[in-house]
Amino acid sequence: MKTFFRLAGLTRPFAWWMLLAAIIGFATIGSGIGLLMTSAWLITRAAMQPGISTLQLGITGVRFFGLSRGVLRYAERLISHNTTFRILTRLRVWFYEAVEPLAPARLAAFRSADLLQRIVDDIQSLENIYARVIAPPLTAIMITVLMWFLVGAWSTGAAVGVLACQLLAGVAIPLFTAGIARGKARNVMELRTEQQLLAVDLVQGLGELRVFGQLDAYLDRMQRTENHKLKLQKQASFIEGFQEMLSGIAMNAAVVWVLWALLPQLRSGGVSGITLSAIVFGVTASFEAFQPLSGSFQHIEADIRAGDRLFEIIDAEPEVKAPTQPIPFPAEQHVEFKELTFTYPGNSRPALDRVSLSVPQGDRVAIVGPSGAGKSTITSLLVRFWNPSTGTITIGGREITSFDPETLRRNIAVVSQKTYLFGQSIRENLKLAKPEANDDELERALSLAGLESLHTRLDDWAGQHGMNLSGGERQRIAIARMILQDAPIIVLDEATANLDAITEEAVLETIDQACKDKTVLAITHRLHRMERFDEIIVLNEGRIIEQGHHEELLDRNGFYAGMWRLQNEVAV
Incomplete structure (x- = not known):
C-alpha cells in the first residue's frame, strides 16, 4: 500500500x-x-x-x-x-x-x-x-x-x-x-x-x-x-x-x-x-x-x-545533475578531455579507457576508428548525457559539470547520423534550434545548407521521422539547425554515415562552409577528406592508439594507414 x-x-x-x-x-x-x-x-x-x-x-x-x-x-x-x-x-x-x-x-x-x-x-x-x-x-x-x-x-x-x-x-x-x-x-x-x-x-x-x-x-x-x-x-x-x-x-x-x-x-x-x-x-x-x-x-x-x-x-537517480551555482559559459572554448574513462551500466568492458585529447579553439579535430571503438560515447559525455566514470572534461579551463546542462548544450551543436525530425512542419523542426527565428533566418539557414527548394515548403509536413524527405534532405536540415543554433562548438557525429558518395560530398562541403571559425570535433569511421583536419585521433577498443595529421599518420603505416588503404581499395 x-x-x-x-x-x-x-x-x-x-x-x-x-x-x-x-x-x-x-x-x-x-x-x-x-x-x-x-x-x-x-x-x-x-x-x-x-x-x-x-x-x-x-x-x-x-x-x-x-x-x-x-x-x-x-x-x-x-x-x-x-x-x-x-x-x-x-x-x-x-x-x-x-x-x-x-x-x-x-x-x-x-x-x-x-x-x-x-x-x-x-x-x-x-x-x-x-x-x-x-x-x-x-x-x-x-x-x-x-x-x-x-x-x-x-x-x-x-x-x-x-x-x-x-x-x-x-x-x-x-x-x-x-x-x-x-x-x-x-x-x-x-x-x-x-x-x-x-x-x-x-x-x-x-x-x-x-x-x-x-x-x-x-x-x-x-x-x-x-x-x-x-x-x-x-x-x-x-x-x-x-x-x-x-x-x-x-x-x-x-x-x-x-x-x-x-x-x-x-x-x-x-x-x-x-x-x-x-x-x-x-x-x-x-x-x-x-x-x-x-x-x-x-x-x-x-x-x-x-x-x-x-x-x-x-525513483531512478538522474545521471546528470545541474550545479547549485552554475558559472557562465566561457568566451574561450578550448575543449580538453583528461584521463577519461567510462563504462556503460551492465557492461564490464569500458567504452573509453583513460582517453586524453585536446581540441584548441577554432581547430578541427577528427576522431576515427572502427564501429564500437567508443567514438560516439565522447559526444554523449561532452553534452552531459552521461557523466564519466573517472576523468574530467573542460571547456575554457572549466569543468563542464560547473555549467548548467542546458547552457552547455546550447553552446554545442551536434549533427548526428540519426537526425530526428518530428511529425510536424519543416518550419517547426527548424525552430527546434532557435524558437524565435523568423522566416528570413530560416530561409538563410536552408540556403546555406543547400535546401533552397524548401523555402516555399516551410509549412509542409515533414512526415513521421521525416519520411517525406530524402536522407540527404534530412541531414541538410540537421545542418540548417546547426546554423540556426550558431553554437561556438560543433560536433559532427557520423554526420554523413548513411549518405551516398555524391550526397556526402555535397553535405561535407556545406558543413565546411558553415563551420568556419568554429571549434569542430568530427567523429567518423569513414576516412573522407581527412586532410582538412588539424589533427586526427585514432580510437580503438576505447583507447587512443594513434594521433597526428593525415599525411603523418599515413607515413607511419599503422592502424590509420590500414583503415585508409582498406577503404580506398573498397571504393576502387
Missing part, C-alpha cells in the same frame, strides 16, 4: 475540493434517502384518504428532495470531475518534470512504446484514484453514520443489523471479490502495454514483415494478445456482476432484518405501518452509497500497478 499512499499524497493540494465533493455526494444520496422515505410515507398515508392538508408536508418533501437530488448530483459531478482533471494535470506535469532530467541516460533501458504507455495510459488510469477509490469510501462512511442514527432512533437492534449488512456490502463482499479478481487488473495492464509495443513495431516494421512474409504471423500474435485481454476483461465483468448480486442480497438482508426487528413494535403500536415503510425504503436507498465500493477495491490494484510503473522511472 506504500505506492497507493504516495499517489494519494500527490492529491493533497486538492484535499478540500475532494472533501467538498464527498460532502455533496453524501447530501445527494441523503436526498435520495429522503425522497424514498417521504414518497413511502406519502403513498401509504394517501391510501388512508386523509385531507389534502395532511399530505401537504409529504408533497412538499417529495418536491424538495426530488429537485435537490438532481441539483446536488450535478454539483457533485461538476466538482468531482473538475478535481479529477486537476489531479490528472498535476500528475502529468509532475511526471514530466521528474522524467525530463532522466533523459536520455536513465531512459535508455525502456522501449519508446512502453514509455508512451506509462506517460499516457498509466497516468490516465490514475484518474480513478479520487473518483473511484478515495471518494466512495468517504461518502459510504457518512451514510453509515446517518443510517445508524436514523434507524437507531426506533430500534438499536435494527440499526445494528443495518450496520452489519452495510459492512458486508461495503467491506466484506468487495474484499472477497477483489481476492477472486486479484492479478487480473495487473495482467490487463501488462497486456495493454504489450499491445502498445506490438502496434508500434507493426507500424514501424511493416515493410520488413511483408518482405519476410511474417505479417500474418505477427497479426496472429496481436490477435492472441487481444483474445487473452478480452478473456480477462470478461472474467472481471463476471466477478463485478457477481459482486453486485451479493450486494443486492446484503441490501435485501438489511430490509428483512429491519422488518424482523421492528415487527414487535409494529404489533405493540410503538411503530406505525407508515413509519415502517418509510424506514424500509430509506434503508434500501442508503445502499446506493455502497455500490461503488466494489470498484474501489478493484481499482486500487490497477492504480497501484500504474503507480509502480511510474515510480520505477521516477
Whole structure:
C-alpha cells in the first residue's frame, strides 16, 4: 500500500475540493434517502384518504428532495470531475518534470512504446484514484453514520443489523471479490502495454514483415494478445456482476432484518405501518452509497500497478545533475578531455579507457576508428548525457559539470547520423534550434545548407521521422539547425554515415562552409577528406592508439594507414 499512499499524497493540494465533493455526494444520496422515505410515507398515508392538508408536508418533501437530488448530483459531478482533471494535470506535469532530467541516460533501458504507455495510459488510469477509490469510501462512511442514527432512533437492534449488512456490502463482499479478481487488473495492464509495443513495431516494421512474409504471423500474435485481454476483461465483468448480486442480497438482508426487528413494535403500536415503510425504503436507498465500493477495491490494484510503473522511472537517480551555482559559459572554448574513462551500466568492458585529447579553439579535430571503438560515447559525455566514470572534461579551463546542462548544450551543436525530425512542419523542426527565428533566418539557414527548394515548403509536413524527405534532405536540415543554433562548438557525429558518395560530398562541403571559425570535433569511421583536419585521433577498443595529421599518420603505416588503404581499395 506504500505506492497507493504516495499517489494519494500527490492529491493533497486538492484535499478540500475532494472533501467538498464527498460532502455533496453524501447530501445527494441523503436526498435520495429522503425522497424514498417521504414518497413511502406519502403513498401509504394517501391510501388512508386523509385531507389534502395532511399530505401537504409529504408533497412538499417529495418536491424538495426530488429537485435537490438532481441539483446536488450535478454539483457533485461538476466538482468531482473538475478535481479529477486537476489531479490528472498535476500528475502529468509532475511526471514530466521528474522524467525530463532522466533523459536520455536513465531512459535508455525502456522501449519508446512502453514509455508512451506509462506517460499516457498509466497516468490516465490514475484518474480513478479520487473518483473511484478515495471518494466512495468517504461518502459510504457518512451514510453509515446517518443510517445508524436514523434507524437507531426506533430500534438499536435494527440499526445494528443495518450496520452489519452495510459492512458486508461495503467491506466484506468487495474484499472477497477483489481476492477472486486479484492479478487480473495487473495482467490487463501488462497486456495493454504489450499491445502498445506490438502496434508500434507493426507500424514501424511493416515493410520488413511483408518482405519476410511474417505479417500474418505477427497479426496472429496481436490477435492472441487481444483474445487473452478480452478473456480477462470478461472474467472481471463476471466477478463485478457477481459482486453486485451479493450486494443486492446484503441490501435485501438489511430490509428483512429491519422488518424482523421492528415487527414487535409494529404489533405493540410503538411503530406505525407508515413509519415502517418509510424506514424500509430509506434503508434500501442508503445502499446506493455502497455500490461503488466494489470498484474501489478493484481499482486500487490497477492504480497501484500504474503507480509502480511510474515510480520505477521516477525513483531512478538522474545521471546528470545541474550545479547549485552554475558559472557562465566561457568566451574561450578550448575543449580538453583528461584521463577519461567510462563504462556503460551492465557492461564490464569500458567504452573509453583513460582517453586524453585536446581540441584548441577554432581547430578541427577528427576522431576515427572502427564501429564500437567508443567514438560516439565522447559526444554523449561532452553534452552531459552521461557523466564519466573517472576523468574530467573542460571547456575554457572549466569543468563542464560547473555549467548548467542546458547552457552547455546550447553552446554545442551536434549533427548526428540519426537526425530526428518530428511529425510536424519543416518550419517547426527548424525552430527546434532557435524558437524565435523568423522566416528570413530560416530561409538563410536552408540556403546555406543547400535546401533552397524548401523555402516555399516551410509549412509542409515533414512526415513521421521525416519520411517525406530524402536522407540527404534530412541531414541538410540537421545542418540548417546547426546554423540556426550558431553554437561556438560543433560536433559532427557520423554526420554523413548513411549518405551516398555524391550526397556526402555535397553535405561535407556545406558543413565546411558553415563551420568556419568554429571549434569542430568530427567523429567518423569513414576516412573522407581527412586532410582538412588539424589533427586526427585514432580510437580503438576505447583507447587512443594513434594521433597526428593525415599525411603523418599515413607515413607511419599503422592502424590509420590500414583503415585508409582498406577503404580506398573498397571504393576502387
